Amino acid sequence: MADIAQTRAAPLRHSTAGALAGLSLAMLVSSLGTSIANVALPTLSAAFAASFPAVQWVVLAYLLAITALIVSVGRLGDVVGRRLLLIAGLTLFSAASFAAALAPSLAMLIAARAVQGLGAAVMMALTIALVGETVPKQRTGSAMGLLGTMSAIGTALGPSLGGVLIAALGWRSIFLINAALGAVALLAAWRFLPGDKGSGIDRAEAKGAARFDMLGTLLLAATxxxxxxxxxxxRGHFGGLNMALLGGAIVGAALFVVAEAKVASPLVKLALLLRDPVLAPSLAMNALVSxxxxxxxxxxxxxLSRALGLGDAATGAVMSIGPVVSAFCGIIAGRVVDRLGAAAMIMAGLVLMVAGCVALAVLPGVFGVVGYVAAIILLTPGYQLFQAANNTAVMADVDSSERGVVSGMLSLSRNLGLVTGTAVMGAVFAFAVGTKDVATAAPVAVAGGMVFTFAAATGLVALAVAIAVAGRRGRIA
Known part of the structure; x- marks a missing residue:
């Protein structure tokens, strides 16, 4: 009888393929949750008789929850167990998606989206962290490439799938599909992911980290x-409120640094982060390329619309090329990393990105849409190669007690790059065009802004190359 009880209590049989499928689906669903809601904003504005700035919070609440909490939930996974927390995150995501589908008011929908974002933060942070526990080390690059592919598919699929569902079944269906996919990912994670070794408390005490850094979590989330x-x-205008928020973020960052220096078990070990020859440069490069x-x-x-005169449908079709290329080349990029090594492929990916940015500044003005597409086809594989190699390099030698928080920092650096790019690169473009209302600018001015913006982008990727070179020299020395 004791043997039977032990058998029932033992973790379910681990399958590498099944576990990786569960992690991939979790990554796809969390990315889909971001992009599928954007297309619904006009419908939601009409359904709730709300202004566009008000319904924008359906998207912002999700993104803010992810950005603010992704490092903290990664650390929590290190303490309580990554499999356990991922299952909890998938459960929370699915339940919040169902609640969003039933929301009777815009306020309830926004609240459900914030909770959904918390679940997505868990999923994004821990899928990368769990690769080291489910995949042989020599196949880490392939696994990272697969996760990158699933993220790209989720991002690319969102607008088209959301449009079809809204037209056929109404806006509530876009959240029901998230709930259903989240439930499937939950079942896969429950069935195939390997069990956490020992209790979370045992592991935490063994590492001297028995208590979760709540003060650091609150300060970092607020910052x-x-x-x-x-x-x-x-909406692209940087006014007094934006300045006040930015000032608050600076103050919050300073308080976070002071707090982390005083607690026994900090959320982020800042001294180790700054001294690490791989992690700090990788986070900086990740933010720059994002x-x-x-x-x-x-x-x-x-x-595409103003300078080249494309209609809405044609513009959408051309814009979809990047995510489609990203989805196709992610797995290939991962296999290349496994074969040729992460350090060399980080540099190769960045060089391709430099070439792609130069091409975006030059080719569209000469060859029009063909030049734009050619440049995107050059830039996007470079980004996927960099992502697979960079994630592999960072996670390769991370201590098992730190995988969650490091994975969270990787995802955070990417998200911060995307958030910063929205504001900063948009401001650079508007400055180069010479008008605040870019939508009504002359085609020649928009074309000039395109050249200037991607010349600046080339400089950012060149800075990432310099960081990569300095990091390699530092490791050799």
């Missing part, structure tokens, strides 16, 4: 939320 709001509010990639989404539609 990141203030920064994200400063970069996104105002800022550049956001420039294609911010500037691209204006250039």
């Amino acid at each position: 990141l939320a203030a920064y994200a709001l400063a970069m996104t509010m105002g 800022t550049v990639m956001m420039a294609t989404l911010v500037v691209g539609p204006f250039f």
